[in-house]
Amino acid sequence: MTDTQASQEEPSCHVLDFFYDKTDSCALTALINGVRFHIIIDADEFKKSDDKSLLQPYLDLLQAVRNEEEEADSAEEKNDHNNLHGVEAAVETSPEDSRESSNSLEDRDSAIDLTADQDKLSKDEVESKRRRAKTELQNWMLSAFGAETERLASGAQRAKRKTMYDWYYGRTNFFELRIHEGILVPQQLEESAELREQMVALVPRLLLPKYIQNMDVPWLKPNDIEVISEIHDPGPSHPGEVKVGGDIQFFKPVDPSQSEPTKREIKILKDIADVGLHDEISVPRLLGLVALPESKTEIMGILLTNIPNAQPLTKLLDSDVAEERRLKWADDSKSIVQSLHKHKIVWGDAKADNFMVDEKDELWIIDFGGSYTEGWVDPELSETKSGDRMGLEKIVDALVDPDENTFDPEDEDEDDGDYSPPSGNKKRKRSTDKECDGEEEISDSKPDRTYCYCDGISSGEMVACDGDHCLQEWFHLECLGLTSPPKSDTWYCKECTTVAKKDGVGADGSRNKRRWRKS
Known part of the structure; x- marks a missing residue:
């Protein structure tokens, strides 16, 4: 791709992080054409400004975010589930940069607009309202960046090769928004140690226990990995396909808030390789651990086999899909889970989203982080063979008769068509360790997961x-x-x-x- 071709493409914008505090200040971190911007609003500066024309509009937008967050949190507590917080952004560039605008939502100088993609991510009313409120504020902040985008993040930036180190530790353009003559004006800031540390804090990181550190798995430096593509849904955005040497692999970042699932997945993927299961089933290989710079104990993610043009099986649970294909996947799914169990390996989070179909129509099993997802596996059967069988039965039923045994995937937080193993902020839950009530038709009289000298379940x-x-x-x-x-x-x-x-x-x-x- 030439620089001219890249510059003619529609610009892209993806949110990496957004937060606000009790002082009414907020900060937005976004990738625009692959260039990182960190944009700050200091509420105290707005309040001290001689020009307060935009203070109240800002406070109104922020209050709308707070209101929707509180409503969503209340709904989450009532329904006992987690909502997705990542966002995908799209950028539209207006024909001209009108700095004379009032910076209202209807009249922006840059038309960097996150709204369209936000609306399509969820049909859930509460979550959709929360996204809209947050997106309205983010759009308002980005409205002042038409000229800065052209100056610092022209479309040609996307044509440049970027290593994983560049992606996570590359240059950030820091700005603070001020009010001047009724419009928002970006004021570029010098990079400080404090600002830099805020960016470093966004890098995923996980300290590994010694038994994983001692595994015979390659450790790679982020400088040696080239980013080929990115994953934006579920957020936050992160590298997806990467190149190591001449090989295309898939990068899965760690989630610091979900350390146990990551460790479980690494161990099980290594176990799968050790028993030779790759000769029996389609499952990604653990190809490497991506270390934090200068670290021998912490990683930012793992490298897996790339599944070309993969899409979640969930998106193929449709009667419009040929029955022959669906029945083949049903048979394959049963064979895959049986092979795992034969080697005493428990899948864990059994659901259709954790099967992927590649460009050759082959079925792959992914995500060995464990736990369970509501609607697929009962909590008391989390991370057991019985739980695997429960989820598998629902998957097979949905493949055999999609019209009778499926729900609208848009009502749930689903992945897009990219091979992106689900992150921890989906509706995955850790087990509450309740006793099995024995009502399910399962071959075992008690859950497979037992502990202690007494060989009993988790309790007390x-x-x-x-x-x-x-x-x-x-x-x-x-x-x-x-x-x-x-x-x-x-x-x-x-x-x-x-x-x-x-x-x-x-x-x-x-x-x-x-x-x-x-x-």
Whole structure:
């Protein structure tokens, strides 16, 4: 692609981060044509300004965001589910840059507009209203950036090669919005250590336990990875297809708020490779761990087999799709899950979104982060073979008879057509560890997930063994003869105590920290 071709393409804008605080200030971080902008509104400066013509419009927009956030939070508590917070932005450039505008929503100088794509992301009324309120404010802030976009982020920027280091740590243009003669005026700021740290904080990062650090999996530097494409839904935006050497791979960023699912997925993908399951089923290989710069213990994401032109099976649960294709996927899905179970591997979050169909119509299984999704697996069967079978049965039923056994995927937070394993802010939940009521037609009389010397389910107060490979992992205090959790930072069961002493760990807690929970 030439610079001329790139500059003629419609510009793009994607939100990376947005927040506001109790002082009425806010900040927006966005990629415009691949160039990062961080835009600040300091409410105190607006209030101190001689020109206060836009102060009230700003406060009204911000209050609308607050109101919709409160309404959405209330709805979330009532329905006990998580909503998607990422956003996808689209940019439209007006024929001319009219700096004479009033900066109202109807009259912008740049027409950088996030609205269209925001509306299509969700049909849920509360969530859609929240998105609209937030998008209105973001559009208002971006309305002043027509000239700055042309100056700093021309379309030619998209034609430039970019490494993953460039993507996450590249230059950021910092601006503060001021009011002058009734319009918003961007004032460029010098980069400071504080501002830079705010950008670094947006980089995904996860400290890995030693058992993963010691796995025979390549560690790669972000400088050695070229970004080919990006994923924008679900947000926040992140690199998607990447090139390592001459190979196209898929990058999946870690979610710091979902550390256990990431560790679970890495372990299971390694287990799948170790038992040779790639010869039996289509499942992405764990190709590498992307390290944070200068780190040997923290990663920003994992590299997986790229699935060409993949789309979620959910989008193919339709009677318009040929029955022959659907029945083949039904058979393949059963065979895949059976192969996993044969090797004592539990899929975890069993749902149609976690099957992908590639350009050759082959079915791939993805996402081994565990947990469960409402409507697919009951909470008490989370991360069990029984839960896998429950989700699989619903998938097969939907493939056999989509008209009778499917719902409108637009009513849920679905992925787009890209191979982008679902992130933690979907309606995935951690198990509440309730006892199985035994009403499901399953071959086991109790959940597969058991713990402790008693081989019982998770219940009451429990403490975790810090042994890297402990089979029981969690222990009931009652079974240990304890009335309260151990006071030391680390604790090992009888079987792991000898190993811990041999390894010289446990005395100072340098390997792990004691975990405790109460169900």
